[in-house]
Amino acid sequence: MASGDGGGGVRASVRDEVDRIVAAWGRERPDLDVRPLEVLSRVSRLARHLDLARRSAFARHGLEAWAFDVLSALRRAGRPYRLSPGALLTQTLVTSGTMTNRIDRLAEQGLVRRLPSPDDRRGVLVELTPAGRLRVDGAMADLLDVEESLLAGLGDEERARLADLLRTLVAPFDAP
Structure with a gap:
């Protein structure tokens, strides 16, 4: 299940790893509604990037x-x-x-x-x-x-x- 604009203003040309994951699950398990991954996998990935960025900022201050x-x-x-x-x-x-x-x-x-x-x-x-x-x-x-x-x-x-x-x-x- 591919995500598009969905009225949220997201450019359809912007794709990320979650789009690829969602598409692969949609292909492999068409019986599952994988739409929650579109949001929560992005939140999870963003949390990891944020955690790394925060740790780096804090480390600069010991x-x-x-x-x-x-x-x-x-x-x-x-x-x-x-x-x-x-x-x-x-x-x-x-x-x-x-x-x-x-x-x-x-x-x-x-x-x-x-x-x-x-x-x-x-x-x-x-x-x-x-x-x-x-x-x-x-x-x-x-x-x-x-x-x-x-x-x-x-x-x-x-x-x-x-x-x-x-x-x-x-x-x-x-x-x-």
Whole structure:
């Protein structure tokens, strides 16, 4: 089942590997409706390209993706750039043991520090250090440049439409 314009404004002359995969499955298994591959295989392939681009951007700043996730959660929290380990767990979707390990590693690098919680004598807060802030800010700027280049083939209206469509697909996974 070949995909055409379908009213979405896609140029029929633009073909990619997914078109070849869909055509081959359509030829080999005409009994199957392979149209979901037209969307989700492209999303999967784009996710792989994005992952590679992000890892490269983070590496230029001496960070791994997991480190960027933690540092950016702290940066987004706003001044004084502090969160509890529990809040970091919620934002990064990892286990408490994994988060403890990540905080330890970032603290060893001087990118975060642990502080006693003013609200709970047994609790701690994780705070972004000035060095961590510089590192995450640089990585974020680099990431946005990389992501902009990945979207360069789309105009503003196409980007907005794609963002809306993807939001519709992703929102049910993010619901509590």
